[in-house]
Each structure stands twice: as structure tokens, then as C-alpha cells.
Amino acid sequence: MQLIRNITGNPEVTVLKEKRAAGVLDSFAKGGENRRRATIGICASKPRAEAPRASAATPAAVQRLSPPAPAAQPGPTLDSKPSTKMKGLFKSKPRTPVDVVRQTRELLIFAGRAPDTRETKREEKMAELSKNIRELKQILYGNSESEPVSEACAQLTQEFFRENTLRLLITCVPKLNLEARKDATQVVANLQRQQVHSKLIACEYLEKNIDLLDILVSGYENTDMALHYGAMLRECIRHQTVAKYVLESQHMKKFFDFIQLPNFDIAADAAATFKELLTRHKSTVAEFLSKNYEWFFAEYNSKLLESSNYITRRQAIKLLGDILLDRSNSVVMTRYVSSRDNLRILMNLLRESSKSIQIEAFHVFKLFAANQNKPPDIVGILITNRSKLLRLFADFKPDKENEQFEADKALVVKEIAALEPRDRP
Template sequence: MSFSFFKPLRPKTPQDVAKTIKDSLMALDTKTVAEVKALEKAMEEVEKNFATMRCMLSGDGEVEPNMDQVLQLAVEICKEDVLDLFINKLPILGWEARKDLVHCWSILLKQKVDSINCCVQYIEKHFELLDFLVVCYDNKEIALNCGNMLRECIKFPTLAKYILESPSFVLFFKFLELPNFDVVSDAFSTFKDLLTKHGTIVSQYLTAHYDEFFDLYEKLLTSSNYVTRRQSLKLLSEFLLEPPNSNIMKRCIQEVRYLKVMMMLLKDSSKNIQISAFHIFKVFVANPNKPGEVKLILAKNHEKLLDLLQNLSGKGADDEQFDEDKELTMKEIQRVSRLPNLAR
């Protein structure tokens, strides 16, 4: 039974709402066939209570939310450990309840008591909840709900930092190769936020986990899945070109293995991938401190590279800048190809 048209009565207090939500979620622990009817009733209660919570947090379309009640509800939800129940019961919730929960989640995380986000602070004391949300990407029924909730968490530096440094982070490299297009797209959105929202934190993570991260990332760039190749290449150019990651970029363009990956992607059947690869490839070429191995690869392959670049064109309004970059890149490749004594 859906309560999508249920209009909840305004509760007496936020304490009442938090307590009834907790009780109804805990009633979902039914395990036997004999208790199926009781489970159905409990699920109806959860939907009803979530609708009440949503009304208190964001109003009912006629009456605006009372901000004192909103804040108090966030406090009570933390006090009653309801945040824990929200996440751990997520896999068994119905569609309507999950929709209301995702809507309420972002509102709850923003509530501050004495300048402290109380729900964020709760999660900081229960980081395993973030790991649970990440793992839930493996469940296509709730993957998009979990993705929305994770991206709200990632807005906060401490939560983003934990996910990056958690063993569960490497699961994203698996999720980005899943066959379900909607799940992969959502996982990429979350992955992108993790790598772009907090520059300094990301730079520290990449510095400490450089080899592990780029070994895994290289597999995305060479994936047989077109969407995975394109999205990962586009994202790579975005976070590597961020100022906090300049040292990571300098390290990356010293390595022949990544130069070879970009050269391979320049030959991709997709023009979009070719263009994205060029924007990273040109940084290898423009590097004034190219190591000998990089110069040697460019020199040995200069004819093929020049042919590839000659036939590569930009898109729309960026054509002029693209052509200028391409011309400079080709000139540098030609210069390197004429250098004496490259081979050792």
C-alpha cells in the first residue's frame, strides 16, 4: 500500500516523531512467514512516519516548516540512533519510504547546533554507516538512493576524507564497470564528487595512495566499455588539472605508461574520447622537463602521432583554442623527433 497521497497530521513534538520512526523501523525485523502480515503493517507505519517527517522538515505545501522543530527533530534523530536505522534498514524499505528518506536526508545533514552539524557529527562517530552506503551500490534496487545519500555526505570534508581513505573506496572501480547503465552513471557522479569537491583532501589522498589509485584508474581508461572509458578520461582531466593536484600531474606526466595510455586513446574510434585524450596528451608533450623515455617514445612515434593530430579537430566554440593547442603540440613533437642521441 502506498502512502504517496497521505497527508500526515502535524505531530505534537519532534521527540514524538523520532520515537515513532524508531519504533516502526525496529518493527521491520520480522523474519518468519507467519509474521508477513505484521511486516506489511510495519512497512505501512514506516511510510506513514516518513511522510510525517518529510512534512515537518519541508512543510506540506501550505504551511512552511517550523525551523525550531526542524532542528529539534535532527537532534532527536541522532539521540535515538535513528540515523543508524535509516541506513541499515534501507535495503528493505519500500519505494515511497526510500524517496522520502532521500529527501529528508539532505535537510537533516544541514542542521546545526552551536555551529556543529549534529547529524554529520553522529556519522563521524559511526563511520561504518558510510561504508554500508558504498557497499549498497551492489544492490541495484537501492543503488541510486544510496548514491544520493552519499553525495550529500561528501559535501562535508570529514565524511569525504573517510570514504577516500576507507578500504570500501576501491569498490567504486568495480561499480564503474557494472552492466547497469543507471547505476554506473550514478556511481560516476559520486566518484567525481569524491575527487573534485575538496581539493586539498584529494591531493593528500592521491599523494599517499598514488600507485594504488592509478593502477586501478588505468583499468578504467582501458576498459572495453565505452561509457567507462569516456567518463573516466573526462574526470581524469578535471581533477588532475585542479591546482591542488599540480604535483600529482607533474608526477603523472613523467611516466611512460600513462603516455602510452593517452596515445592509445588518441586512436580510439570515438572522437569524444580522442579529444579528451588530447587535452591530457598535450601536457605530456608541453612538459619542459620531459624525461628521456618520454622523449624517446614521442620521437619513435612522431610520424603516426602527427598524422593522428592532423586529422583531429575540435568542437564548436572551442575550435580556435583547440587548433592552437594542436599546432603547438605538433611543433613540439617535431622538435623532439629531431633531437640527437635520444636512444641510450
């Protein structure tokens, strides 16, 4: 400070510019050092060597005068995660059943187009479609943690049939992977049972889009689609008007061939659908059989009852018993048991080595014996074969005791034993 006073107060003292700056800087440095020592209480045992004076151009001096740079604050990184509150702000809104159906419809439309888009993009869309179909199934069936919600099912069903989503889904099944096909089959099946305002709107939709049944029946001609379309078809014919359409269509004749397909699973599935068509809606079936008796039973006898395939014969004779023993088919039954050709087929089935076929054949044969208005040719055949029939029935019994069967057998034996020849009219 004295130096400064001398320089500024005494005009006779002249100091070069470089020396003046060095002196000021040196005094500033020494004063700072003394203050630090006084503050932290450091006592030097030896006097410190005088630091060399720095010139005005020395960078060290400039650095001492400059304030220290603030410490760098860590900035946000790409890996930093948003807080829980931020997550809540950007969380996607849960989709409603209507949203799922609408998005599924858009994806089905995309899937139905020719594959002119990039393969990668198409795979992504198809994967998204499969995910949506799985979500539709979960809404309709529930999952391991919760039961289906009736309101959600109603919303889904209403939106599904508001536009052609069912048609899109059925026609798109061949383009789906196996798991998605299974899910789609379950979705279509469940929708046939869903009621909206106490109405089965699936039935109304199918009545207006009856050609969809043509696609489903024809599915038996495609090995990959047969089981999926077959399951859908059985659920659709739960509706009487839909079943009537199939019964009266040319598709009905195809079932006699489908049932004999070499693929066992497909043949069994076709047989299950065939049985459903002929047993579910009693009045419709009775009307169909009455109108189509000639060709239907001609096909039934030759292709099913006289088939070389054991399983086909066994299924056919059991179904025939179910049909003829149903009261709604009494007119058809009376006509059937008045035919000598039919009796001949049944008597041959009674001679089968398979006990199960014999038992099922007996349930149909007893209708011939119990008929109180037997035509003369039927009586003649029974009398001619009376001794053989009585010997057969003597040891004829099911594997398990069955009182009703024994009662029926006793009645048949009594009727055959009491037969007398009748003159032909």
C-alpha cells in the same frame, strides 16, 4: 351528578356496585362529550345514539380514565454526528517535529525486529512508518503550499541525531517499500546539510558511527539498494572527514569493479560517487593520491582507461583530466606525465573513433607535451610518432568552435615540432 347525590344522600336508595360504577362512568363520558361540542361549536342535526354502558371491567373505560401517554422522543443514534463545538473539544493536537521523529524511531525499532507479530499488525505498522517518513520529508523540504520552516527543521535534526535514528533508518531501508525508500533517501540527504547552532551535527554523528559508511558502500552489491544507498553515500561524503575515511578504506578498490557492473544505472551511480570522492575535497584527495599513487593509477589505467566499455573509457578519461588539471594535484600530475606507459595509453585514446573521447584524451595529452622536464623516453616516443601526431592535429577540432582549444592545440603542435632527441641520463 344527581345520581351521585341520590346515592350518597339518600340511604334508602341502593344501587349495586357494578351499576353504580357504570353510572358514574357513563355520566363522566357524557359530560366530556358535551363539553367538547360546546368548545368546537359542533351542532348535531340528529341526536346521537346513546353509547352502550360499559361495565367496570371493560378495558375501554379504563383507557378513557388513563391520561394519554407522552409521545416518544427520538433518542441519539449511532449515525448522529457531534456538533462543531464537540468536534473542537476532541480534535487531536498537531504533532511537533520532535513527536514525529520519536514515533518514527519507535516504528523503526519495531520494523527491525523479527516478524513474529501478526502479519496484519505488521502491515499496519509499516504503513504508519512510511507515512511518518513522508512527513519528515515534508518538514525538511516543504510542500507545494509552503516552504520549510527553519525552526522546525532544526528541531527535527536535533532530535534525529540525539539518538540512533539515522542508524535505524539506514539499516531499515531494505524493509521499506519503494516509495518509502525514496523518501528515506531524501531525508538522509537533507539532514547532511542541516545546521543546528551553525554546526553540521550530521558530520559529528557520522564520525562517531563511521561504520555506517561501510553499509552504504556495500549497498552497491545489492541491486535493490544500490541507488538509494549510493545517493545517501554521496551526501555523506560532503563531510571531509567522512570522505577521507572512504578514500583510505578498502572500499575504494571496490569502486573500480562497481563502475563496470552490467547494470547501467548502478554503474553510472557508482561512477558519480567515485568522481565525488576524487574531486570534492582537494587537499584530502591530493594526500590520498600521493600516498596511493602506484596501486590507484595501475587500477585506473587497466580497468577504466583500457576498459572494453565505451562509456567507462569516456567517463574515465574525462575524470582523469579533471584530477590532473587541478592545481592541488600538481605533484601527482607531474609524476603521471613522466610515465611512458601512461603516454602510450593516452596516444591510443587519441586514435579512438569517438570524437568525445579524443577531445578528452587531448586535454590530458597536452600535459605530456607541455611538460618542460620531459624524461628522455617520453621525448623519444613523441619524436618517433611526431609525423602521425602532427597529421592528426591538423584536422583535429571539436564540434563547436573553441578558442581555448585551438590555442592549446597550437601550443602542443609547436612543442612536438621543436622536440630534439635527448640522451638518457
